Amino acid sequence: MPSVKRRSFLKTTVSMAAVSALSSVRLCAEEAAPISTVVVVHGKNISRMLEAGVAKLGGWDAFIKPGMKVVIKPNIAWNSAPAQGGNTHPELVKACVLAAEAKGAASISLPENTCHPEQETFKTSGIEAALKGTKAKLYRPAKGDYQKVGIPKGKILKSASVPKDILACGCLINMPVAKSHSGATLSLSMKNWMGSISNEDRRSWHRDGLHQCIADFSTFLKPSLVIIDATRILLTKGPQGPGEQAFPDELILSTDPVAADAYAATLFKEEPLNIGYIKSAQELGVGCGDLNKIKIERVEA
Amino acid sequence: MLIRRNHIRLVLLIVFALLALGRVPEAWKPWCVLLPSLSPLLNLGGAMATYTFGASALLALPLLLLPFFKGRFFCWRLCPMGFVLETVSRLNKRNVRLVRKVPFIGKGVALVILASALAGYPVLLWTDPLSLFTGFFAAWREPLTWVTGATAFGFVLLLLVSLVAPNLWCHWLCPLGGLQELLTQLANKLRAARRPVQSPVIHAENVRVGRRVFLGFALGGAVGLAYGNIKSAAAKAAAFIRPPGATDTNFNALCSRCGNCMKTCPYGLIVPDLGASGVDGLLTPVVKFRSQNNAQESFCFQKCTACTQVCPSSALRPLKTEEKQQTAIGLAHLEKKDCIAWEKGEVCMVCQAFCPYQAIIELNHKKVKCPSVDEEKCRGCGACESQCPSLPVAIVVKGRNPQVSLTAPPPTPSAQHVKS
Numbered sequence: 001m002p003s004v005k006r007r008s009f010l011k012t013t014v015s016m017a018a019v020s021a022l023s024s025v026r027l028c029a030e031e032a033a034p035i036s037t038v039v040v041v042h043g044k045n046i047s048r049m050l051e052a053g054v055a056k057l058g059g060w061d062a063f064i065k066p067g068m069k070v071v072i073k074p075n076i077a078w079n080s081a082p083a084q085g086g087n088t089h090p091e092l093v094k095a096c097v098l099a100a101e102a103k104g105a106a107s108i109s110l111p112e113n114t115c116h117p118e119q120e121t122f123k124t125s126g127i128e129a130a131l132k133g134t135k136a137k138l139y140r141p142a143k144g145d146y147q148k149v150g151i152p153k154g155k156i157l158k159s160a161s162v163p164k165d166i167l168a169c170g171c172l173i174n175m176p177v178a179k180s181h182s183g184a185t186l187s188l189s190m191k192n193w194m195g196s197i198s199n200e201d202r203r204s205w206h207r208d209g210l211h212q213c214i215a216d217f218s219t220f221l222k223p224s225l226v227i228i229d230a231t232r233i234l235l236t237k238g239p240q241g242p243g244e245q246a247f248p249d250e251l252i253l254s255t256d257p258v259a260a261d262a263y264a265a266t267l268f269k270e271e272p273l274n275i276g277y278i279k280s281a282q283e284l285g286v287g288c289g290d291l292n293k294i295k296i297e298r299v300e301a
Numbered sequence: 302m303l304i305r306r307n308h309i310r311l312v313l314l315i316v317f318a319l320l321a322l323g324r325v326p327e328a329w330k331p332w333c334v335l336l337p338s339l340s341p342l343l344n345l346g347g348a349m350a351t352y353t354f355g356a357s358a359l360l361a362l363p364l365l366l367l368p369f370f371k372g373r374f375f376c377w378r379l380c381p382m383g384f385v386l387e388t389v390s391r392l393n394k395r396n397v398r399l400v401r402k403v404p405f406i407g408k409g410v411a412l413v414i415l416a417s418a419l420a421g422y423p424v425l426l427w428t429d430p431l432s433l434f435t436g437f438f439a440a441w442r443e444p445l446t447w448v449t450g451a452t453a454f455g456f457v458l459l460l461l462v463s464l465v466a467p468n469l470w471c472h473w474l475c476p477l478g479g480l481q482e483l484l485t486q487l488a489n490k491l492r493a494a495r496r497p498v499q500s501p502v503i504h505a506e507n508v509r510v511g512r513r514v515f516l517g518f519a520l521g522g523a524v525g526l527a528y529g530n531i532k533s534a535a536a537k538a539a540a541f542i543r544p545p546g547a548t549d550t551n552f553n554a555l556c557s558r559c560g561n562c563m564k565t566c567p568y569g570l571i572v573p574d575l576g577a578s579g580v581d582g583l584l585t586p587v588v589k590f591r592s593q594n595n596a597q598e599s600f601c602f603q604k605c606t607a608c609t610q611v612c613p614s615s616a617l618r619p620l621k622t623e624e625k626q627q628t629a630i631g632l633a634h635l636e637k638k639d640c641i642a643w644e645k646g647e648v649c650m651v652c653q654a655f656c657p658y659q660a661i662i663e664l665n666h667k668k669v670k671c672p673s674v675d676e677e678k679c680r681g682c683g684a685c686e687s688q689c690p691s692l693p694v695a696i697v698v699k700g701r702n703p704q705v706s707l708t709a710p711p712p713t714p715s716a717q718h719v720k721s
Contacts, residue, residue, distance in 0.1 A: 079604065115655060115688075117567065117602055182650035182663070182670070199598050203690035206649045207641055239654050276648075 036259035036288040036295070041251045043301040046231065047095035052301035053227070053253040054099070063224050066104030068170035071111070072096055072136075073223075075176045075192050077239065079116035079124045084241045085234040088177045090130035092229050092251070096173060097136045105171070108136040111145065111163040113195055115240075141165075146198050153284060154216030156208050161198040162221065174223040174257065178230045178264045180238030183210055185275055186268055187239050188261040189226045190218045190286075211276025218257060218277075218286045226260040228252040230267055258287030259294045266291070310384040317381045321438030323564050330565060330607075333435070336381070337559045337613035340431045340477050341365050342411060346418040347426075347555050347614030351548055355619075364477075368484035376471060376478050382430040382459075383471050383478075389460050390467030403469065407479025412517025414476060417525025422554045424524050426614060427584075430470075430477050432557035433459060436584075439560025442569070444593055451573040451584055452560040483514070528554065541577040542588040542631045542681060542700035545601065546609035546618040549703035553582040555616035562586050562608035562617055568599035570683070571608060585616075588630065590683035590698065600683035601630065603657045626658075629705045631681020631698040633660070633674045639695035642671040652685035652696050661685065672696070680707065 041053040054060055064070060074088035082089050093110070100108050110131075114121045118140040122128040131138055139145075146161040166172060176192035183206070184191050191214055194202055205213035230250040237243025248267050254260035258281045262272035272289050273279045282289040319325055320333045334357075338344045344361040348354045367374055376383050410425055417424045426432070437456030440449060459470055471478055544562050548555055563571040563586055572594060574587040586608075590600055609620040620628060633652075637643040642650065646669045653661035653672055660678035663670045672685075674696075685696045 079602075117597075117599060117605075120602070120604060182653040183648050185648075203651075203688075206647065206651055206690035207692070210648050237659065240657070 035293050036256040037254060037297060038256070038259050038263045038294055039253040039297045039299060040263065041253065041299045041301050042249055044249060045301065046089060046091040046251070047098075049251045049301045050092065050095045050099070050227070052299050053251050054225075056297055056299055057225070057253055057255065060099050060103050063173075064100055064103040064105055064171050067106045068103075069165075069168060070100045070105040070108045070171045070173070071166050071169040072100075072108065072173045072175055073166070073192060073196060074110065074112070074127065074229075075187070075195055076110075076112045076121060076125050076127055076138075077115040077195055078241070079121045080241060081124060082126050083232070085177060085179055085232045085243075085245055086239060086241045087125040087127070088175050088229045089231055090126035092175065092227070092231075093127050094130040094134070096175065096227065097131060097134050100136075100171075101134060108134070109165045109169075110136060110138045111141045111165050111196065112138065113197070113199070114140055115195075141196075141198075149220065151216055151220045153219035155212055155280075155284070157205070157213045157216035160201050160217055160220070163196055166196060166221070171224045172221070174226045176228055177233075178228050178252075178267060179234035179241075180236055180243070180268065182238065184214065184277065186261075186265055186270060188264045189223070189228055189257045190214050190261055190277055190281060193217055193221060212280050214277035215280035215284055215286065218281050219284050222286075223257060224255070226252075226254050226257045228260055228264050230264060233267055235268065256287035256294075258282055258289045262289040262291055262294060263296060306378060307384075310378065310381070313379060314381040314384050317434070318438055321435045321564075322441055323439075331610050333561055333565065334611040334613055335360070337429070337431045337435050337557065337561065339364055340429050340613070341480060342414050342429050342476060343426065343432060343557050343559075343614040346414055346423045347557075347612075347616065349415070349418040350421050350423050350551055350555055351615045351618070353615050353618065364481070365484065368481050369488040372485045372488075373478065373481045376475075376481055380430065380477075382434040382456075383475075385434075386459060386463045386470055387468065389463040393464055393467045403473040405473050405479060405482060407473060407475045407477075408483050408513070409479070409517045409520075410474075410476040411480040411483060412514060413521035413524065415480075416518040416521025417528070417554075418521075420522045420525030422525040422528045422551045423614075424521070424528060424554055425476070426554060426557045427455070428476050429557055430459075430475050432559040432613070435559040435561060439564040442564060442594075443596075446593065448572050448575060448592075449563070449594060451575065452558055452563070454584070455558070525554075540699050541574060541582075541702070542698060543702060543704065544571055544586055544588055544608045544617055545606070545625050545628045545630050545704065546612075546620045547630075547702075547704060548616060548618065552616055553578065553585055555614050556585045557614045557616075558584045559613060560586075561611040561613065565607045565611045567605065567607060568597065568602065569594035570599065570601060588683070588700075590687045591694065595687065598687050600655075600687045601681075603680075603682065624706075626680070627706045627708065629680045629701050629707050631679075631683070631700045632676060633679050633681065633685050633696050633698050635672060635674055635696045637671075637695075639691050639693055640672065641691050641695070642666070642669055643695075649690065651688050651690055655684040655688045657682060657684055678707065 039053045039056045041049040043049040074093045076087050078086040080086045141163040147164045148161050151157045174189045176189050179187050181187040230248045232247050234241050235244045265272040278289040317336045338360040341361040433455040436452035440453035570588050571586045573584040603626050606620050606625045609617045641647040658678045660675045662673045662675050664673050681698045683698050686698050689696050
């Protein structure tokens with residue numbers, strides 16, 4: 001065995017250390033360049049805020065083409081009034097539907113597997129009334145409205161039942177309300193898909209590992225645009241409420257659901273990568289959950 | 302004349318059948334209570350037994366007054382059950398002499414029902430024809446199973462009886478018919494009393510009627526009192542859930558098995574009981590959160606009082622929304638060994654997310670949030686049981702019999718943070 005001289009050992013060690021240090025500096029430099037953009041609109045008038053936010057992301061033309069089928073997924077889970085913060089604000093839903101109509105969408109559907117009886121929920125949430133006079137179709141999917149799909153990139157989730165309208169649409173807008181959640185810590189955009197899938201899926205996700213299933217599903221279903229309603233947020237007693245609230249008066253827009261969720265988590269003073277599904281989704285390459293790599297553009301409207 | 306008479310009966314049959322089926326606009330659905338409420342036996346019997354006389358008691362007036370002017374007009378011209386049985390009876394061409402010798406049992410049954418109702422425990426209420434009719438149509442709902450179809454049993458039995466012994470029911474057995482007959486006799490008696498000369502024959506008849514009425518009442522009262530006392534001791538320990546507003550000790554007697562509450566529940570949560578509430582509770586309504594009738598996997602929604610509004614015999618008391626929200630029909634029981642949070646350490650808390658009354662407390666167990674039931678707040682609405690993802694279900698509601706009123710108000714928004 002050749003003996004290693006003290007000097008040569010030191011030399012190699014030092015040079016290797018130097019190389020690795022340099023390369024890590026270069027890696028850091030790469031990391032510093034933002035890879036996702038989140039637009040945060042602050043204001044009081046929701047429809048003006050929405051327009052300002054979308055304009056920053058290239059305007060509605062970047063998302064909706066004439067004749068396109070549009071699906072909007074608000075959170076309308078609970079039979080509670082808008083002020084309670086359990087559901088997406090009706091004004092936001094309406095503003096988005098009107099924008100889609102103006103852009104000549106062929107159809108606008110809002111399939112929602114509510115947690116409370118749908119007739120009551122659609123009424124109390126104010127969303128049924130907000131959509132009156134528009135061509136938007138708000139409904140709770142029946143058994144026949146679902147289609148089973150494979151989740152090829154899922155770690156543990158291999159299939160899920162998704163409303164056919166969602167699978168067939170040209171533009172998919174995920175429009176959750178930000179709120180605390182008894183199981184998932186926070187309910188943001190990726191968690192919002194649990195209001196689309198079938199009841200049986202919901203149950204099995206909890207059994208199999210809630211956070212990983214949420215992340216797995218996000219490898220499959222990629223929204224064209226994420227708009228998180230953070231005009232008021234439930235700090236406690238989520239997802240249903242009533243609980244303590246805060247009023248950030250913000251809309252959070254992004255094409256990267258992980259980045260949008262990561263920013264929204266900060267409103268609750270949570271470290272994004274401590275939320276299981278944000279971390280897992282980043283690992284699966286769904287998007288970027290690292291605040292250092294997210295470019296946050298603030299807009300006042 | 303016959304044709305016109307049957308036309309009216311046919312129209313009434315269709316109207317009442319549609320109401321009983323629930324195939325009417327949503328706003329009309331509470332009217333399904335109309336047909337059974339017309340029966341004084343159900344309506345007044347239930348009211349007497351529970352000491353609750355509301356405006357709905359007025360619905361019994363037509364059938365109480367009609368016999369004084371028109372005898373058994375209701376039986377022969379209006380009753381939908383009578384029309385069906387008469388039609389079926391015609392299929393039997395043989396003239397069965399035997400039934401002519403049957404005494405009018407229905408009169409005695411009517412007296413027994415009313416007397417035992419006064420004693421708080423109306424026995425035989427389920428023999429009321431309008432209830433049997435309603436129960437038959439209430440059974441037709443999706444999906445039809447042996448359990449949900451069970452309330453149709455009495456109606457089918459009457460059809461078979463009519464095939465074998467035509468008109469037996471209407472002429473000799475029906476308690477509502479018996480009541481009509483008794484009232485007709487009373488009317489005749491009053492008329493006879495006003496006449497100056499009484500024939501000795503009528504007099505003798507009057508004495509007999511009077512004695513039978515007395516005997517029927519005495520028997521009914523005695524049975525009612527005795528049964529009521531036996532029942533109140535036996536009914537407590539059971540693990541079945543009654544719909545909200547249920548009376549406690551005399552429920553099995555008060556319930557006429559008309560199926561109105563089962564059919565009216567928008568979520569298919571109420572099914573006929575096949576034994577859990579005792580032999581005398583057969584076909585009474587019980588709440589089941591996990592059944593194929595609850596297709597949407599719903600629970601007893603805190604804003605819904607539908608079932609409490611449609612009971613013709615006061616077995617379910619009409620509740621206001623606030624009362625309903627305070628009424629605990631059951632209490633959730635958590636089986637830790639089946640709970641995925643307690644046992645496997647998975648994040649879950651679905652029960653807490655769904656609980657409308659914030660009755661699920663979170664405990665920390667090995668750094669995972671785990672549920673526990675707050676008995677002071679749990680109303681037994683079944684939100685937790687209907688949604689629990691564990692296999693087997695880890696949180697199951699057991700009935701609170703008697704139901705209790707929890708004065709703790711439902712959660713209201715707490716003091717809101719002022720925007721900083």
